[in-house]
Amino acid sequence: MTSPIEKLREYGYELPAPKAPVASYVPVTRSGNILYVSGQISADANGVVTGRLGDNMNVVQGGNAAELAALNVLSQIVHMGGVPLDEIKRILKVTVLVASTPEFTEQHLVANGCSNLLVGVLGDKGKHARAAFGVASLPFGAAVEIEAVVEV
Template sequence: MTSPIEERLAALGVVLPTPTPPVANYVPAVESGGWLWISGQVPMGPNGPEFIGKLGRDVELDSGRAAARLCAINILAQAKAALGDLERIKRVVKLVGFVNSFGDFGDQPKVVNGASDFLVEVLGEHGRHARSAVGVAGLPFNVAVEVEAVLEIA
C-alpha cells in the first residue's frame, strides 16, 4: 500500500532515486531529537550530475529551477532512506539553496523556488518552510544548484 506522499509523487510522475552515497567525509542525513538534517543535495540524475554551469552565464533560469527541483527530489530520496517512510515528515522547516552564480546574477530566490514549489506540491502545507537562497562562486561538480534541508519528523 502506498502512502499519500508516494501517491502525490506518482501523480507527478516522480520516482525517487536510490540516494547517492556521500563523496566526502560526511553522512547524507542525521536524525536527532525529532529532526532530520539532510546534507546538501545536488542535481544528481541517473547518469551523474546534471545542470552543469553557472546561472547567468551557462544555465538559464528555467533550467536552474529544474535543477533545484531535482535537488528536492534527492532530498526526499535521502529522507526516505533515513526514515523508511516519508509519512514521518511532519514539516519541512528550513531549506538552504546555493546557486552557482556568475557576475551580477541576482535571481537566486527564483531558482530555489524550483525546490520550494516542488516540496509544497508534494507535502502541501507541511512543505512550507523558512528558506535562504544564496549565490556562490562554485559548487561540487560545477553543478548549478545545491539544496540542504531540515525536517521535523515524527
C-alpha cells in the first residue's frame, strides 16, 4: 500500500518545513485527539503566492494556491502537531479563505485544490466538511489561507 508521503511525492511535493507564526499565536493546538491547525497561507520555497481571484488570478491558479496552503497544513500536523501523516484518523473540517473580488463567486472551485490534495494523499481519511468564502485580503497578499480541524 502506498504511504501518504509517497502519495504526496506523486503530486510532486516533499513535506516542507513548517512556517513559523508571524504574529501572536501557535500553529497547532491539541485538545485530546483533536488538532486545530492555524491558518496556513499559499506559500512555497519561492515565497508567498499572491493575487486576487477575479482580478489577476484564475480558478486554476487559485486551486494551485489552495493546494500549497493544504500542503502547509499537512506540514504543521507533522512537524508541530507531532503526528505522522499515516496516523491521521480524519481531516474533520477545513476552512478556505480566498482573496477575491466581490464579483468572484467560484471560491468553492478554488477550494477544490485543497480538498483534492487531502483526499489524494490521505484517501478516505482526507474527506472533510468544508467552508469556502471570499475575503478582501489575506496576510502578505496571499491568494489563499486554510485552517483545519483534524482527528488524530
